Amino acid sequence: MHHPPRILIVDDSEANRDILSARLAPHGYELMQAADGEEALAAARERAPDLILLDVMMPKIDGIEVCRRLKQDAELPFMPIILVTARADTRDVVTGLEAGADEYLTKPIDQSALVARVKSVLRLKELHDKVQGQAHELADWNRTLEQRVTEQVAEIERMGRLKSFLAPQIAEIVLSSGEELLDSHRRDVTVLFCDLRGFTAFAETAEPEEVIAVLREYHADLGGLIHEFEGTLHRFAGDGIMVLFNDPLPCVDPALRAVRLAVAMRDHAAALATNWRKLGHELGFGVGIAHGYATLGRIGCEGRFDYSATGSVVNLAARLCAEAKNGQILIDSKVFAAIEELAETEPVGGLVLKGFHRPIQAFNVNVCALHP
Numbered sequence: 001m002h003h004p005p006r007i008l009i010v011d012d013s014e015a016n017r018d019i020l021s022a023r024l025a026p027h028g029y030e031l032m033q034a035a036d037g038e039e040a041l042a043a044a045r046e047r048a049p050d051l052i053l054l055d056v057m058m059p060k061i062d063g064i065e066v067c068r069r070l071k072q073d074a075e076l077p078f079m080p081i082i083l084v085t086a087r088a089d090t091r092d093v094v095t096g097l098e099a100g101a102d103e104y105l106t107k108p109i110d111q112s113a114l115v116a117r118v119k120s121v122l123r124l125k126e127l128h129d130k131v132q133g134q135a136h137e138l139a140d141w142n143r144t145l146e147q148r149v150t151e152q153v154a155e156i157e158r159m160g161r162l163k164s165f166l167a168p169q170i171a172e173i174v175l176s177s178g179e180e181l182l183d184s185h186r187r188d189v190t191v192l193f194c195d196l197r198g199f200t201a202f203a204e205t206a207e208p209e210e211v212i213a214v215l216r217e218y219h220a221d222l223g224g225l226i227h228e229f230e231g232t233l234h235r236f237a238g239d240g241i242m243v244l245f246n247d248p249l250p251c252v253d254p255a256l257r258a259v260r261l262a263v264a265m266r267d268h269a270a271a272l273a274t275n276w277r278k279l280g281h282e283l284g285f286g287v288g289i290a291h292g293y294a295t296l297g298r299i300g301c302e303g304r305f306d307y308s309a310t311g312s313v314v315n316l317a318a319r320l321c322a323e324a325k326n327g328q329i330l331i332d333s334k335v336f337a338a339i340e341e342l343a344e345t346e347p348v349g350g351l352v353l354k355g356f357h358r359p360i361q362a363f364n365v366n367v368c369a370l371h372p
Helices: 014-027 037-047 063-072 090-098 111-163 168-177 199-205 208-228 254-278 312-323 333-339
Strands: 006-010 030-034 051-055 081-085 103-106 185-197 232-237 240-245 284-301 304-310 329-332 343-351 360-368
Touching: 006 014, 006 037, 014 030, 014 111, 030 037, 037 051, 037 063, 051 063, 051 111, 063 081, 063 090, 081 090, 081 111, 090 103, 103 111, 185 199, 185 254, 185 312, 199 208, 208 232, 208 240, 208 254, 240 254, 240 312, 254 284, 254 329, 254 333, 254 360, 284 312, 284 333, 312 329, 312 343, 312 360, 329 333, 329 343, 333 343, 333 360
Parallel strands: 006 030, 006 051, 051 081, 081 103, 284 329
Antiparallel strands: 185 240, 185 284, 232 240, 284 304, 329 360, 343 360
16 A cells, blocks of 8 residues: 555535545545546546545536446556445445445544544555455466476476486486487497396296396396496396496496496396296396497487487497306407406407407406496
């Protein structure tokens, strides 16, 4: 509300207007006057008073019609109206209240009644404005909240998509750095492939529920290791797992990190295989690791994206994995050069692998410290 409250006094009698002004002036109100209904409408729309003392019996436009027009104008703020009439006729009062008046006084006007009614209606105006202000603040807050919720849902969805193939800590960095990190690009990466030996035969003879139980345990155990070693999970494909290092974010010693992950995987897979053997499942575990350039980036369609790596290094890692016997971790010469001083390895000679014209010099990793 304005301070001090602004009151519009409307009466076609100047003497009446002056009497009301004289009685209200000592209370510190800002007082305005209008001599008829047309002036009242103009003043109300221009000055938006906090209260209107409105005489009913006026030429041109009477007070009830002025009241009706003001109350029906949705563009105007709430302006309480006290009707002032010389007639105490009940029908006149009812008509005025139905037109939207908030209170009424009858002439001759009692001084104490006038001041009390004005104070009462101004309190009503103040309360209304306070509630309106709170409603606007709430609406603004709701809009802000909706925007924040929308942004957070989008962030959660993006995080969910990224976590499908990135370790959580990497996903958070990618989100903060921008998803352009996932746009198509080339980079030298270390690729790790692993799968279970004897899985095809197992899947053909075991019950589907048994196969699912083995895969669920296998994925959960090794998936946790991938996150621990901050690898980028490219995909689960049945018992096959592909992991990238050095992309989408560069990392120190990607080949060494991949070998350390492979050693940890081998130990965990061995423990799992011991339990599976008790259930009659003969399953082993092998790994292939290669290092080289690949083309990487997001593929898919809206709502379902995957992270893809293509190139001969990917094929080589997959072929080495297929060649590995139970418990072997086969690495190519580039990986060997990176870890030679930090791991115990043995050469397995030149391997003739599908898709490669020349024999591939490979090495088996016997021991490698899991941590520097």
